[in-house]
Amino acid sequence: MTRLLAVDALWFGLIVCAIGGIIAPIGIGRGKQRDAWIAVAQGAVYANFALITVAAGAMMWALARHDFSISYVAQVGSRATPMFYTVISLWGALEGSILFWAWVLALYSVGVVWLNRKRPGLLVPYASAALLAIALFFHVLLVGPANPFHLVSPVPLDGPGPNPLLQNHILMAVHPPLLYLGYVGMSVPFAFAVGAVLSGEITNADWMRLTRRWTLTAWAFLSAAIIAGMWWSYEVLGWGGYWAWDPVENASFIPWLTATAYLHSVMVQERRDMLRLWNLNLVVGTFVLTILGTFLTRSGIISSVHAFTQGTIGYYFLAFIAIVLVGALAMVAGNSDKLRAPGKLDAALSRETVFLLNNLLLTVFMFTVLIGTLFPLVAEAVRGVKVSVGEPFYNRMTLPVMVALLFLMGVGPALPWKRGNMDDLKRKMLPGLIVAAMVATIVVGVGAKSVYAVLAFSFVGFAGTMNVMEFVIGARARVSAHAERFGTALLRLVAGNRRRYGGYIAHMGIFVAATGIAASSTFRSEGEATLKPGQSMVVGKTTARLKDVWGREEKQRSVIGATVELVRDGAVYASLTPRMNFYPTSQQPIPTPDVRSTPFGDTYMNLMSFQQDGSSATIKVILEPLVPWIWMGGGIIVLGALVSAWPVRKLA
C-alpha cells in the first residue's frame, strides 16, 4: 500500500517534471499562450514538491514501521536500531539519499517560485523549468537504477540495520542534510543562469543580485556541512584527525571553492561591471562540480563510507554531466557578445585586483584538488595501476595557496575600489603587520618549525587585525557622527551594511578555524601504551590512568569500554570512556573515541585493543590544542553568511 502510493508519486513526479521542465519552456519560448505555459511551469514546481514529499514521507513511514517488504527498508532497517537512527537512514544508503536529494531540490524550487512570485519577466519561469529539468534526472534515477521501493518477497523478518559507522554518532543527523542543502542549493544559481540566458536578462544586473543571495545561502549550508563532516570524522573515525584529503571530502570541498570565488567576483561585477562571462562560468562550474561530486560519491567508483554500492547509476551521472556541459557551453558561447563586460580595471592597486588574485588562487586551488582527486581514476583507466594521492601532495600544493589567501583577506578590506594609494595602504596595514610580526615571533618561540605554520599564524594575525579594524573604524566614525555609544554604533554599522560586514564576520570565522587547524596540526602530541588497571601513562603534561575495562550489552550492539582518569597532583579531574562498539553486521568493531574539550584544546582518547579478560588495554592519547576553534569558526562563518544574506527591508 505504502509502496504503491510512493511508486505512483514518483512516476507522476517524473511526468510533471517532464511537462514543466521540457514542454513548458518550449511553450514559453514560442510565445503563444505564454502566460498559460508560465503557469504550467510554476504549477509543476508545486506539484512535484507535493509528489516527492509523498514519496519521501512514505519512505520514512515504512522505515519507522519496519516494513521490510520495501527493498530499501530491508537493506538499511533493523528492529534493533533505535528509532531515531532508523528514520534518518533515509539518507543512509544510495537509493534513499537520491530520494532525499530530489526532495531538497523540490523544496528549493518551491522557494524560488514562491519568493519571486511577484517578479515580472521570464527569468523565474525559465529558471523553474531548469530546476524541473534537473529534477527530471533524479526522477529517472528514482524509477530506474535507484528505485528504493522494490518489492521484496518473501518479506524478511528483520534487516541488517544501517552501516554501523552511520549509526554511531548524532552528527549523522546533522552533516548529511546540511550537505544536501548546500550541494543541491547550487542548482538554483545554475537555474537562474539558464533563465537569464533564455529570457535575455543576461545583460541585466538584477539576475546576479538574485543569484548571489541564493548562492550565499547554499554556500552557508555547504560550509556548515564541511565543518560538520570534519567534526563527524574526528568524533567517529578514531584517528584524531578531521581532514584526510579523502576523495569524498574533496568532492564537497571543490564546489565550495568555486562558490567562494563567485561570492567575491560577483562584487566586482556589481561594482565595476567586469567579469560577466567569468561569473557565469563559476555558476555553471559550481553546479557541474556538485554533480561530479555526487557521481564520485554515489557511483561506487571510489570506496569509502559514502560510496554505497556499485551499479549502473554511474553511467546515468556521466550522461547527465555530459548533457549539462554541452548545454552550458552552447549557452555561454551563444551569448559571448552579450557577456563581454564593459568594465575595465582602472589601477593595479585596487580592491578589484585583490578579488582577481583571490579568484585566481581559488581556481588554482580547485584544479589542484580536482586533479588530485581524479588522478587515481585516470591512472587506473589509462595505465592500469592502482595509486592513491595522499596528504603530501595536497600539503605541498595547497599550503602556499592557503597562506596567500589568508594574506589577501587582510589586504582586500584595506584597499578602496577603483584606485588605491600606496601611502594610504601602508598606513592602514601597519597595525596588521606589527601584529603579524609579533605573532610570528611568539609562534617560533613556542617551537613551530614548519614555515607554513608560522606563516599561517602570522597571516591570521595580520588579516584578523585588518578585519577587526574595519569594524572599529566604521563604528568610531558613527560614534563621532551620531554621538552613539560604541556598542550601539557597532551594531548599527553592521545592520546598515550587512553585505559588507557579514563578509568580514565570515572572514573572522575563517581566521578562527584556521588558527584551530594550524595549532592542532603543529602542536599535536600523542602517546600509546598498554596499561593494566591502575597503571598510568604520560603524554605532554597529561597523566592518564586506566581505571578498568568493562563490557555492556545494548539492544543493537555490544560495547567494550575503558574508563580512563586524567590525574593532576594525585587528584582525578576528568574521566574518559573510549569504547569499541560491536555491531552484529560488521566484522570490525567501530572505534568510539572519547574527547574532552576545553577552549584551549582537546584530550582525545581511543581504545586501541584490550585483553579479553579485561586485564589490560592499549590506550592512545592525543593532545590537540585549539581543535574546538575549528567548529566555532564554522559557526562564525555561517553567522557571517546569514548576516550578509538576510534581506534588507526597504524603507518607503
Next chain:
Amino acid sequence: MTAPMTPPETGAPRKRSLVLPITAVVVLVGAFGWLIWGGLDKNVVFFLTPNELLAKGTGGMNVPVRLGGQVKPGTVKWDDKTLDLRFDVVDTNGTGMIHVKSKGAPPQMFRDGMGVVVEGRFGADSLFQSSQLMVKHSNEYRAPKAGEKPQEMYKSLMKGSGQ
C-alpha cells in the same frame, strides 16, 4: 531595463592584441601543470600486492607504497610492552612474502588470514616499515558466522553487566 544598461560604445579600438593575454594564460597554465606534475610524480602512492612489490626490485624500495594482501597465518608477533607488531603479508594465493614491522596496537580483530592494507616503505633491509595499518573491510553487510559474535568472543567482559 535591458536597453539602457548597454553602455555606449567608446572610441577605444575594438580589437585589442591577444598576444599578451594568451601568452600569460599559457605561461600560467604551463607553470601550474608543471607544479602539479612534479607534485604528483613525487607523492603518488602505489597500491601494490606483495608480488608486485617484489617484482619492482630496488625500484620499489624507499618509496611510499600501499601494500595490500593477507596476513600470513602464524606470523603475527605482538609485544604489548614495546608496542612492536610484526607479521608477514602474502598475496591472496599465498605467495610473495613481505615482512612487515609496525608500531602500535593491532586492530582489535586482527587475525591470521585477514585482508590488510599497510601503508609505508619497503626498506633495503627487506623489511616493510608500516606507518599506517588498515584492515580491509567491505561495506557490504553479511551475517556473522558462528564464533564471530562479539558476545561470544568477549563473554568474560560481559559478565555482570546489565542489559
